[in-house]
Amino acid sequence: MDYQIEEEAGFVVEDVSKIIKESVEATIGGNAYQHNRVNQWTTSIVEQCLSQLSKLGKPYKYILTCVIMQKNGAGMQTASTCFWDNSTDGSCAVRWENKSVYCIVSVFGLAI
Amino acid sequence: MSAKLCDICDVCTFSVNLCIENVVGGGDYSQSQVNKWTANIVERCLTQLVKQGKPYKYIVTCAVMQKTGAGLHTANSCYWDTAMDGSCTVRWENRTMYCVVSVFAVATA
Numbered sequence: 001m002d003y004q005i006e007e008e009a010g011f012v013v014e015d016v017s018k019i020i021k022e023s024v025e026a027t028i029g030g031n032a033y034q035h036n037r038v039n040q041w042t043t044s045i046v047e048q049c050l051s052q053l054s055k056l057g058k059p060y061k062y063i064l065t066c067v068i069m070q071k072n073g074a075g076m077q078t079a080s081t082c083f084w085d086n087s088t089d090g091s092c093a094v095r096w097e098n099k100s101v102y103c104i105v106s107v108f109g110l111a112i
Numbered sequence: 113m114s115a116k117l118c119d120i121c122d123v124c125t126f127s128v129n130l131c132i133e134n135v136v137g138g139g140d141y142s143q144s145q146v147n148k149w150t151a152n153i154v155e156r157c158l159t160q161l162v163k164q165g166k167p168y169k170y171i172v173t174c175a176v177m178q179k180t181g182a183g184l185h186t187a188n189s190c191y192w193d194t195a196m197d198g199s200c201t202v203r204w205e206n207r208t209m210y211c212v213v214s215v216f217a218v219a220t221a
Contacts, residue, residue, distance in 0.1 A: 033183060035183055038183065038185045039185060041185075042185050042186065042187030043187055045187070046187050046188065046189035047189060049189075050189050050191050053191065054191055061190070061191060061192040061193070061197065061218055062190065062191040062192070063171055063188070063189075063190045063191075063192070063199075063216045063218075064188065064189045064190070065173055065186065065187070065188045065214065066186065066187045066188075067175060067184070067185070067186045068184070068185045068186075069177070069182060069183070069184045069185075070182040070183040070184070071182070072180055072181065072182040073180060073182075074177060074178045074179070074180040074181075074182040075141065075143055075146065075177070075178040076175065076176065076177040076178065076184075077146040077147055077149075077150045077175070077176050077177075078150065078173065078174065078175040078176075079150035079151050079153070079154050079173070079174050080154060080171065080172060080173040080174070081154040081155055081157075081158050081171075081172050082158075082169070082170065082171045082172075083158055083161070083162055083169055083170040083171075084169040084170075084171070085169070089169070106173065108171050108216070110169055110218050
């Protein structure tokens, strides 16, 4: 039987998760929630992640969402649902927090 | 944005608002119900979209947040075909909560 070792062309959750975590750490890090900076943070996080993802060179379209919420006891719930090709498409969500901020980043990858 | 996608956007905004109203309506934020609400909202929205029968893959996300004065900020970024693909975001609120639903449509044909 012949085996062929193929490069992982699918949506690899660990790689994407690592990209997200590094981007959030680098952007927010230990900073406290600041109303006048949070706009910059969300933009910077999604742009950094997107540029790292496109560098992976896979034949995918990507959708990224980033939610930043101040910690003050409010409750929040998020949900997502997808109508796609289960064998090729995938998603990854990362929940990050520090003392005053919650940050949730979701990446959806759709094969071309 | 192509003509096809514009149709989706209009139908989208209307259906999403209707879905949220039907699921949450005038109710107050409830920790025990919110899980059900978000799941229902995304499922109903997706069902309405798929019924349109257009050649698209869809992603629907929903965030429900209790109104307590906390700051909330969201951002989306997409790497796709800008001629064929598109998105639509609906912000809804009542006395005790905010609801933000985003729909992303990616062409398959």
